[in-house]
Amino acid sequence: MKAFLNSSELLHDPGAMKQRFDRDGYVYLSGLVDTGPLLELKRQIVAICDDCGWLKPGVEPMTATTWTAPKVEGEEEYFQVYDRIQRLQDFHGLAHDPAVITLMQSLLGETAFPHPLSIARLVFPESQEWSTPPHQDFVNNQGTKDLYACWIPLSDCPKSMGSLAVLEGSHKLGLLPVEYSLGAGHRQTSMPAEAASMQWLSSDFKLGDVIAFHSLAIHRALPNDTNRMRISVDYRYQAEGDEMIERCLRPHFEREGWAEIYQDWSREELKYYWEDKNITTVPFDATLGDLPDDHLSTAIKLQRSFNKSRAALAEKYGTPPDNDNA
Ligand SMILES: O=C(O)CCC(=O)C(=O)O
Secondary structure, three states: OEOOOEOHHHOOOHHHHHHHHHHHOEEEEOOOOOHHHHHHHHHHHHHHHHHOOOEOOOOOHHHOEEOOOOOOOOOHHHHHHHHHHHOOHHHHHHHHOHHHHHHHHHHHOOOOEEOOOOEEEEEOOOOHHHOOOOEOOHHHHOOOOOOEEEEEEOOOEOOOEOOEEEEOOHHHHOOOOEEEOOOHHHEEEOOOHHHHHOOEEEOOEOOOOEEEEEOOOOEEEOOEOOOEOEEEEEEEEEOOOOEEOHHHHOOHHHOOOHHHHOOOOOOHHHOOHHHHOOOEEOOOOHHHHOOOOOHHHHHHHHHHHHHHHHHHHHHHHOOOOOOOOO
């Protein structure tokens, strides 16, 4: 797979950065973010994973080495960890990283701001059926199409660990219909014929590298073929005054409200920061996610094959031994 074009040299030329983004639907910047805060956030996240028994005992937690069958979004065991991550000040704070904001301002103008809805991904090995399918963020995020995501892995993330892939130039295909998928969101883009001549790009990310992409750019995750969890975060940005849906002002999955999430925070400026901004909300259009009539048969077929591989994994992992220092 061809690598992303590195746009770091355009950091001091916002006009050229925006032109490249408009052309390709993404910009990739190596070493944009300081590694210190990324490692600190990862340390906090792996401590939670470790506490919940996800990580292999006796192995350095920062390697995020797993030893159980995959946990996936939507499962109660996943939420035990994820709800605690949603409470981390540093997780939400990273969306405001000055280098990321400067990048987003070059793409969206001076008023670029992050949505309060912030997402962390904890992608287990052997969870390929569940990995993020090709999709356009606009179907979920809606509001303005000038809504751009920034994806940041919290470690080196080679392609083999399930890094992000983008279909180059696909933001120019417009908003596309969806079909059923098992992966996050249960929707994937129904690929038009023109997509066949486009190229999937990805890269071996180093810690500190980021990719920003357009809400119509088709993107997906590669399978995680390592024995470690891929931990990454993704944030969305738009200009003040542009349309947005209410849901983007609320916490991801909405299992707790901001008051609970903010309980242990010390940085007042990170709380409810959007309330003094010029926000224009519009209703969510559920029809954009409408599935084709035959989606139930597709869903049943995919679910059956998923169940089979889950059963095989349950047999493989069984109950973790009490003490395994291997
Ligand atoms: O990290 C992933 O698996 C998916 C990320 C994604 O789809 C996004 O950032 O919009």
